[in-house]
Amino acid sequence: MIKKERQMAKLASFPLAIFVTAAVLSGCSFSLTIPGAGYPPATTLAAPDYTAGLNSIAGALSYEGRQPPYRLYPGGTSVKLVNNPAAVDVTWNRLMAFVESDATDRNAYIPDRYMCGSFAMDLHNDAEAAGIRAAWVAIDFFGQDVGHAATAFMTTDRGLVIIDDTSSYDVARQDIGDSLANGFDKVAYIAIGQDYGVVPLEVASSPLYNYYLSYLDNFRLFEQKRDAYEADAAAYEQALGGRTRLKEPEYTYFNNWHDRLQAEQQELNVLGDSLGDYYWESLGVVAAVKIYW
Numbered sequence: 001m002i003k004k005e006r007q008m009a010k011l012a013s014f015p016l017a018i019f020v021t022a023a024v025l026s027g028c029s030f031s032l033t034i035p036g037a038g039y040p041p042a043t044t045l046a047a048p049d050y051t052a053g054l055n056s057i058a059g060a061l062s063y064e065g066r067q068p069p070y071r072l073y074p075g076g077t078s079v080k081l082v083n084n085p086a087a088v089d090v091t092w093n094r095l096m097a098f099v100e101s102d103a104t105d106r107n108a109y110i111p112d113r114y115m116c117g118s119f120a121m122d123l124h125n126d127a128e129a130a131g132i133r134a135a136w137v138a139i140d141f142f143g144q145d146v147g148h149a150a151t152a153f154m155t156t157d158r159g160l161v162i163i164d165d166t167s168s169y170d171v172a173r174q175d176i177g178d179s180l181a182n183g184f185d186k187v188a189y190i191a192i193g194q195d196y197g198v199v200p201l202e203v204a205s206s207p208l209y210n211y212y213l214s215y216l217d218n219f220r221l222f223e224q225k226r227d228a229y230e231a232d233a234a235a236y237e238q239a240l241g242g243r244t245r246l247k248e249p250e251y252t253y254f255n256n257w258h259d260r261l262q263a264e265q266q267e268l269n270v271l272g273d274s275l276g277d278y279y280w281e282s283l284g285v286v287a288a289v290k291i292y293w
Helices: 092-101 116-129 209-240 250-275
Strands: 020-023 061-063 135-141 148-155 159-164 186-189 197-200 278-281 286-292
Touching (some): 092 148, 092 159, 116 135, 197 278, 209 250
Antiparallel strands (some): 135 148
């Protein structure tokens, strides 16, 4: 009996979701204009209400109606918030739509000239001009002289939402990955005593810190599955040895292996899409948070 050879399909080239590890450019060495002076009475925020899904930052200090006593960069001008008396709190969906449409995140990051404090201030002022109440947020980290700044919003359905719009563009309009992203809008996740985290705006679905923890779990799962897939795909190619025609039962063996790899690729693409194009490394463990409305 003559066994016929069968054409062996090559492993289909389904590109994996590109996932770039990138560190947020910090360097936000803003400083108090007059250390310890001019502080209004503060309200200390309570813990998030996880049952109702309303976010907060336990232990953060919230100030109303005063300018933040910070300079935007060493020796630079002070933060100047332009508030709109008619601005109101909005829903999560409306806030996400506004942030996505705002162009602040596409500004170039310029050390000692236009840094995180300026990004946070400009997003604040743009939001207020659009009728959305906003705040400027100062974030300190344990063991670091350099802090960070972001923009806060009190949504009507999700509670406190922090947006980090600091880009990674340099003055040449190139980002740190040498490929331009669609934007650098990020939802920030803050809990005092925990790592500062951000998630790309396009995939963030909650402002709660436990959502960020689940995001990290999914990222680690993605890495594990990606590494396993790459090892399995390399083993497949090595075992196949470039052959395009196989006899039974070898054909069925390799065809089943090929189908399994395709399924793994598709699973990775779905998981990668849920994580966004960029993974942003933490700036550090949060020591203190001050919010200026």
